[in-house]
């Protein structure tokens with residue numbers, strides 16, 4: 001009887017287990033499963049029934065009207081929620097998992113530091129330059145001389161980690177150097193991300209039991225948390241120590257911790273303890289988690305797409321040539337201001353196209369507060385998990401047309417050669433509404449500087465026969481990395 005009542009469902013709804021077996025059978029291709037096996041066939045919104053433990057039911061959607069409603073129009077009814085905060089406890093009271101007043105005040109403070117504070121904005125440029133000049137380019141030069149294959153995704157993740165540690169903590173982790181060192185804090189952050197993804201997919205009772213017994217993923221998580229916290233609290237106490245001995249802060253050390261301490265305690269750095277170490281730890285952890293792997297994920301997909309679409313690479317190279325100094329010094333790093341980078345329209349389009357097909361944050365979590373009716377007509381109970389699939393939105397034929405699975409930067413360029421404006425509820429890689437990504441402009445700037453410098457100086461060739469597939473993680477990596485050979489480019 002149960003089977004016959006549910007036989008028309010896209011995913012079999014089993015007694016007791018609900019749709020969990022279907023989900024687990026497709027875990028390796030979870031985002032394509034959501035997109036092509038479910039949302040494409042049901043008009044963009046689907047109610048997933050979990051097992052009889054109540055916590056795993058969710059509504060999955062990629063319908064742009066629903067997305068606009070959830071993320072913007074009725075924002076107040078859709079929060080992160082206490083269940084999410086419990087799963088993502090390592091984030092503490094930071095911005096990524098918080099709601100209402102706590103979120104509002106953190107958003108205000110981070111917004112004013114990241115986008116309005118000239119010293120922090122200048123410091124970003126100093127850091128980008130340093131990580132390019134002292135990290136990425138020397139490592140690529142070394143690989144060219146060795147003539148060996150390398151995992152470009154690993155290199156870019158190391159680049160991202162060095163960058164985010166300098167921005168958040170003013171600490172140079174030197175993850176990107178020719179010896180490819182093991183960096184315990186970097187490994188710990190990765191372990192935390194993996195373990196939290198497992199928690200998210202599991203019934204609460206199971207991960208709580210694992211935590212109590214200290215086995216499996218929960219044991220790994222506890223170990224990684226100790227390492228990450230030790231690292232963060234060490235950085236915080238050295239920062240306080242350093243600032244105590246000064247009465248002014250130089251431009252090349254205006255990282256997030258410094259900005260927070262200066263903002264709270266004024267220019268005269270008494271470092272009086274008005275602002276707690278726990279607050280600094282939570283803010284730095286959230287900032288690092290939000291910015292750590294997103295840029296490298298996008299760049300890895302970008303280099304793969306470029307290598308498989310040589311005509312796009314040719315157009316980007318023409319654009320770099322047109323915007324660069326005429327005499328090309330082989331060892332020169334090309335550095336552009338934000339305004340100069342606006343000239344790179346085609347490159348911007350290629351990056352948007354990459355973010356459309358491979359959004360670094362593939363799924364966005366929300367939790368309804370009150371019962372509601374979505375614009376598509378579906379009824380949503382109060383306290384229901386909602387998953388907005390940004391991955392599926394980027395592959396939605398109704399938004400992007402019949403060629404939605406093709407890589408075509410041209411779709412972003414208007415007839416007069418400018419970037420087309422696409423509303424954020426259709427192109428949501430950076431989310432939309434009041435919780436939109438605070439690192440968007442910074443990310444575009446950095447992604448452009450990296451792609452310009454890599455493509456201008458090197459030819460990137462894919463190692464043949466490697467499998468390329470999206471990972472099943474919080475950030476959308478390439479599952480097995482991106483194996484490439486690089487050569488010096490002759491122009």
Ligand code: HEM
Pocket residue numbers: 095096107110286287290291292294295298359360361364365428429430431434435436437438439440442443
């Ligand atoms: C290509 C790069 C990036 C992409 C695609 C991206 C995407 C996103 C998305 C989808 C969200 C919403 C998450 C949610 O609601 O749960 C978000 C939030 C956020 N992002 Fe990014 N991000 C990127 C880079 C960065 C960087 C480099 C930073 C900072 C260093 C950053 C800082 C933040 C912060 C602080 C939030 C929280 C905003 C809030 O909750 O109010 N992001 N980002």
